[in-house]
Amino acid sequence: MKKRAFLNLVSFSMAGFFILTTYRAGAGNEPPKKKYNVLFIAVDDLNTDLGCYGNTFVKTPHIDRLAKRGVKFDRAYTQFPLCSPSRSSLLTGQRPDVTGIYELQTHFRRNLPDIVTLPQLFKNNQYYSARVGKIYHYGVPGQIGTDGLDDPISWDHRINPKGRDKAEESLIKNLTPDRGLGSALAWRATEGTDDEQTDGMVANEAIKLLEQKKDEAFFLAVGFYRPHSPYVAPKKYFDMYPVETVPLAREIENDFDDIPDAALFTKPANWGLSRADRQEALRAYYATISFMDAQVGKLLDAVDRLKLADHTIIVLWSDHGYNVGQHGQWMKQSLFENSARVPLLIAAPGGVKGKTSGRTVELLDIYPTLAELCQLSPPQALQGKSLTPLLKKPDAKWDKPAYTQVRRNQFFGRSVRTERYRYTLWDEGKAGEELYDHDKDPDEFHNLAKSTEHASIRNELLALLKKGYPALSQGQ
Structure with missing residues (x-):
């Protein structure tokens, strides 16, 4: 069925949703006195090597702090472990076989010209909708500072910071020199401050918008670039991880004997890198996670300082997971757990705090969740399922599996x-x-x-x- 026909035929029904007029404590049957805001935090290429997910080596105090404010989804999965297919799916509420996006070049509106995206839904309902950094796909690091494959009609305002990390690309060390920087094990420990880096600029620009729009209803999307390669961050974050202490993925003898060749993206295993080189790369990946985490902390501090917490939904997600040596694999584009599984944290006013849900959920579920929480009606059918029951009772009955695909x-x-x-x-x-x-x-x-x-x-x-x-x- 052609995608336009798909959109014309389907209609959105609220029958599967519970309007959350009672979601806020004490609200009874009255509508919320103030619209919920949404702080929508996207992180590029982040796996679950985080403190709140049980990794005691990686230091992520601020994401851990966010986990204490809401629900951490322990089994959350991407629909496609590659940036553009994943983001196109999440932001349209449609699976990749509907968006038709399986690579990094095609814009989803070529196939779905009339779809209403998640931020567009808020914009169409009198919310201020803004993007800072990477939300829709564009290449990192090549397109930093540009709009890339952005969707202009989703936003009232767009900001594309470009920092020192982009200006100093020539100084980056590439451990896999036959691969471009965006898909290489490459890194740099920089001099200077967080604020000089693109992600530091992203956080600062987002905070300015929070300050300007604190009295309005807003959907603010904040897209961080790290830990996407090249792994660039100020030197102090590298100093947190002495290279000789970095633990590599567990290996077993004859691991590849029962794995189909199609399952392997990294060939040869570990791209032939030595143990020392792998520790160097993983140290850099973890350093950029801690750097990005510090920027998340600045956002959380601003939310509290501006007294926005009691009417702001905060969502943090990554577009896919990331292999760091499991089965000799690195990065994404595989269907192993480390590539398919993503961090997903949702802190909603009136929801439970500091709880973990072990139910299988998908990035596809974010769109209907935010629509329900904010009592908005998307004009097309969504293929995900609202997570609001799990925000109130993380172990609620749930029989929905998670689906992930990749193309070879x-x-x-x-x-x-x-x-x-x-x-x-x-x-x-x-x-x-x-x-x-x-x-x-x-x-x-x-x-x-x-x-x-x-x-x-x-x-x-x-x-x-x-x-x-x-x-x-x-x-x-």
């Missing part, structure tokens, strides 16, 4: 994640399949897809995968 040249890998299992099919099975039991094998070392003992589980998950991806049932 002319075929797809498609994966379904339940709370216990991950099942992945490559090229409809012609290029292999994978089944992992996360209760017993959280590192995904033992592929059970051909195990007779797990045949019934495999068949159940295959049926679930086909339910999530109708193209599989149609042989596409």
Whole structure:
């Protein structure tokens, strides 16, 4: 079905939503006296190597502080582990097979010209809608300071900072010199202050907008560039991680014996880097996480200083996860857990605080969640599910799996994640399949897809995968 026809045929129904007139304590059946604001924090290429997610080595005190203000989703997943497909899906509320975005060049409006995006929904409902930094896709570092593949009609105001990290690109050390800086293990520990870096500028510009618009209803999207490669941050953040102490991913002998070749993005494993080079790269990745975390802290401080917390929803998400040596893989574009799983934190006024939800959720669920919390009605059907029940009761009954896909040249890998299992099919099975039991094998070392003992589980998950991806049932 053509995408325009899809939009014309579907209509949004609030039947599946509970209007949150009682979400705020004491509100009864009265509408909120003041509209909820939204502070929408996007982080580029961030995995769950965070303190609040159990990584005690990486220092992220401010994201950890945000986790204490709301709900941390422990099993949240991207729809496509690549920047533009993921962001296009989240911001339109449609899966990649509907947006038709599987790479980094095509704008989603070529396929969905009339769709109303998440920020556009707020803009259309008399919210001030602004973007600082990267929300829709553009290349890092090449397009820093530009609009890239932005969507102008989503915003009232757009700001594209460009800092010292961009100006000093020639000084960056590239451990994989045959790869461009945006997809390389490359880093630089800079002199100077946070405020001279692009992400420091992003935080400062966002704070200015918070100060200017604190008395208006706003949807403020703040897009940080780090820890996306090249890993650039002030030297003090590198000093937090002595290179010889950096722990590398666990490895086992004969790990690749039961992994389909299609599952591997990084070839050869670890791009042939030595242990010392890998520690150097991972140290830099972690340093940029701590640098970005400090910028998040500035935003949280501003929210509190301006007394916005009691009517501002704060969402922090990453567009996908990030491999840091698991199975010899680096970065994204794989369907292993580290690439598909993302951090997702939501702090909403009236919601529970400091709780963790173990339910399987998707980035696709953010659009309907914010629409419901703010009592807005999108004009098209959304393919995600509102997370508001989990914001009130993180262990509420929930039977929704999470789906992630990736493209390998002319075929797809498609994966379904339940709370216990991950099942992945490559090229409809012609290029292999994978089944992992996360209760017993959280590192995904033992592929059970051909195990007779797990045949019934495999068949159940295959049926679930086909339910999530109708193209599989149609042989596409």
